[in-house]
Amino acid sequence: MKPPLFLFRHVTKRFGDRVLLNIDEFAVSEGVCTLISGDNGAGKTTLLKIVSGLVKPDSAKVQVKDVEMSWAKARAKIQRSVVYLHQEPYMLDTSVERNVAYGLRLHKEPRASIYEKVAEALRWARLDHLAHRNARSLSGGEKQRVALTRARIVNPSVLALDEPTTNMDQQSRISTYQLIDELRNEGMAILVASHDQTGFTPIADHHFQLLSGKLIEVEPAFKRSRGTNITRLPG
Amino acid sequence: MESLTDASLKALSLLVSGDAELWAIISISFGVSLQAILYTTPVALLTAYALAHFDFPGRRTLVSLFHTLLAVPAVVVGLTLYLILSRSGPFGDLKLLFTQTAMVLGQMALSFPILVAMGHSALQSADQRVWETAHTLGATPLRAMFTVMHEVRYGLFAAVIAAFGRIIAEVGCSMMVGGNILNYTRNITTAIALETSKGQFAQGIALGIVLLVLALVLNYSLSTLRHRLAMQA
Numbered sequence: 001m002k003p004p005l006f007l008f009r010h011v012t013k014r015f016g017d018r019v020l021l022n023i024d025e026f027a028v029s030e031g032v033c034t035l036i037s038g039d040n041g042a043g044k045t046t047l048l049k050i051v052s053g054l055v056k057p058d059s060a061k062v063q064v065k066d067v068e069m070s071w072a073k074a075r076a077k078i079q080r081s082v083v084y085l086h087q088e089p090y091m092l093d094t095s096v097e098r099n100v101a102y103g104l105r106l107h108k109e110p111r112a113s114i115y116e117k118v119a120e121a122l123r124w125a126r127l128d129h130l131a132h133r134n135a136r137s138l139s140g141g142e143k144q145r146v147a148l149t150r151a152r153i154v155n156p157s158v159l160a161l162d163e164p165t166t167n168m169d170q171q172s173r174i175s176t177y178q179l180i181d182e183l184r185n186e187g188m189a190i191l192v193a194s195h196d197q198t199g200f201t202p203i204a205d206h207h208f209q210l211l212s213g214k215l216i217e218v219e220p221a222f223k224r225s226r227g228t229n230i231t232r233l234p235g
Numbered sequence: 236m237e238s239l240t241d242a243s244l245k246a247l248s249l250l251v252s253g254d255a256e257l258w259a260i261i262s263i264s265f266g267v268s269l270q271a272i273l274y275t276t277p278v279a280l281l282t283a284y285a286l287a288h289f290d291f292p293g294r295r296t297l298v299s300l301f302h303t304l305l306a307v308p309a310v311v312v313g314l315t316l317y318l319i320l321s322r323s324g325p326f327g328d329l330k331l332l333f334t335q336t337a338m339v340l341g342q343m344a345l346s347f348p349i350l351v352a353m354g355h356s357a358l359q360s361a362d363q364r365v366w367e368t369a370h371t372l373g374a375t376p377l378r379a380m381f382t383v384m385h386e387v388r389y390g391l392f393a394a395v396i397a398a399f400g401r402i403i404a405e406v407g408c409s410m411m412v413g414g415n416i417l418n419y420t421r422n423i424t425t426a427i428a429l430e431t432s433k434g435q436f437a438q439g440i441a442l443g444i445v446l447l448v449l450a451l452v453l454n455y456s457l458s459t460l461r462h463r464l465a466m467q468a
Contacts, residue, residue: 054367084371090364093386103372154372 004029005157005189006051006078007063008071013046014058020046021057022213028082028158033180033190035200037218038210044193045087047210048160051191052084083156087163089147091135096127096146099135103154117153125149125179141172148179158189165196173199245437246444256417257438261445264422267335268403271342276395279347283354284380288366298355304348310407312344317411333414338422341408346398353397357390358383389460396460400453404446 004027013021020043028034028051038044049055053075062074071078092099097118104114122128125145130138135146144164151159161180165173173196181203184190194200201207207218249257286298318324320332320340331337365386369379384391406424413420415429423442430439 049367052371054371079370080373082371084367086364086367088364090362090368092365092368092382102369106373106375106378150372 002030003066004063005081006074008051009061009063009068011047011050011060011071012058013043013050013055019213021050021210023047023215026051026215028189028191030157030189031184031187032205033184033192033200033203035197035204035207036191036193036210036215037195037197037207038193042210043213044210045162048084048162048191048193051078051158052082052160053078054084081156082158082160083151083154084160085144085147085151085162085164087166088140089143091138091143091146093136094134095132096135096138097122097131099146100150100153102150107154121149121153124152124182126175139172141168141175144168144172144176145179148176148183152183152188156188158191159183160191160193162193163195164192165194165199177203239436242436242440246439246441249437249441250444254441257441259418260421260423260426260442263335263418263420264403264424267338267409267422268342268399271339271346271402272395272399274339275343275346275350275398279350280354280384280391283351283358284384286351286355287358287361288380288383298352301348301351301355305352307348308407309341309345309405309409310411313341313408313411316341316344316408320412332412333416333420335413335420337412338409338420341412342402342405345405345408346402349398349401350394353394354391357387357394360390361387389464393457393460393464396453396457400450403449 006028008026008028009024011021011023011026012019026047036044036047046055050057050060050071057071060071061068062071062078063069064074064077092102097115100121101114101118104117109117119128119131122131125148127142127145127149130142130146135143138146148159148164159180164180165176168176177199180190180192184203192200192204197207208215209218210216286294286301316337317332319326320329320337321327322332331340361383365383366379369382370376374382404424406428409415409420409422410425410428413422413425415421415425421429423446427439427442430436430442
């Protein structure tokens with residue numbers, strides 16, 4: 001069994017007197033989808049942002065390839081590996097194509113190669129017909145798919161998704177489950193914070209509930225048969 | 236003293252005939268103000284970004300200070316710069332008084348707080364998700380800053396337009412540190428003041444027309460940008 005990409009230990013985060021997170025251990029592993037559920041305000045978003053390197057915890061240790069270091073020291077490594085997607089993804093005020101190309105343009109890839117990859121990624125997400133539309137004019141489900149495509153194209157090791165199916169209709173949710181399942185099958189570690197337990201439980205390898213700052217495994221890890229027909233899942 | 240009608244007709248004739256002295260004044264005005272805005276904008280926007288993005292002790296005091304500086308009269312800025320650049324001042328040796336450089340410096344001082352205050356408001360209104368999205372997709376802090384600025388570009392353009400409108404129409408500072416020297420430091424506003432004091436209104440009116448047209452163009456641009464900002468929101 002491969003060691004986890006990141007093993008977070010003793011993660012704490014306070015807001016004033018309130019202890020929001022007090023997690024002993026949390027592993028992020030290649031090709032594993034982890035569902036985190038919990039009430040509103042339980043700290044799901046904060047946990048995902050800590051794991052993505054966007055929010056600083058009060059304390060945390062991170063084990064990367066058998067080497068343990070402080071969160072601050074691991075932050076650069078985390079940020080290179082993890083892409084965080086907001087509950088309502090932010091669309092840059094430009095076309096879908098340029099939104100998807102954003103991450104690649106940061107890495108100074110040749111222009112021709114960028115647009116070749118973007119075209120392929122848009123086909124993968126079935127968004128090619130929207131390539132030249134302003135991304136802000138899309139529906140919630142389409143924006144979420146653009147955000148997933150924009151994340152996938154930079155080839156992260158970990159994808160942290162915050163409530164990815166909120167305010168989506170049934171069809172968009174099914175489409176999102178399918179894309180997430182494909183990404184996991186490609187070997188990406190997927191972290192999902194969601195209330196939508198029914199939809200994600202069949203995809204998730206682990207399901208944790210965030211309760212009083214602690215992560216409690218809801219059901220033991222199960223081996224899911226690859227190729228589950230997600231379209232049959234209840235919504 | 237000529238009648239208003241005669242003076243206005245002469246003014247139009249001066250503008251249309253391409254009067255060399257008049258167009259030299261206009262060109263000095265635009266040259267000085269464009270230089271001032273060009274040099275000030277990058278530093279002011281970086282300052283605005285730092286004030287909007289980073290939390291550090293004294294940040295709120297600094298924001299209040301820049302808002303206060305918006306109300307400082309141009310003549311006070313001119314007086315301060317005059318004292319600094321005059322022969323007995325700390326930078327007297329540079330011999331900058333009564334030069335275009337001094338005018339540029341004065342207009343930079345006038346435009347800086349406008350750009351910082353308006354730029355800060357625009358950048359503060361930027362969605363936190365812009366920075367997080369840029370960062371998580373691999374942007375360096377510098378690149379993330381440019382992404383944030385791009386997303387609020389209409390607000391930043393509005394700041395630049397407002398600052399340019401303020402400095403090209405100011406008279407106090409240019410008069411004090413420029414000295415109103417013909418074909419060198421005489422700009423639109425100082426020329427209007429001079430011609431009016433001489434009772435010769437034609438050139439003053441012609442230059443006034445230029446300023447009015449400019450004000451119209453700037454205001455139209457500002458309202459277009461505000462409309463786009465509203466659409467963006």
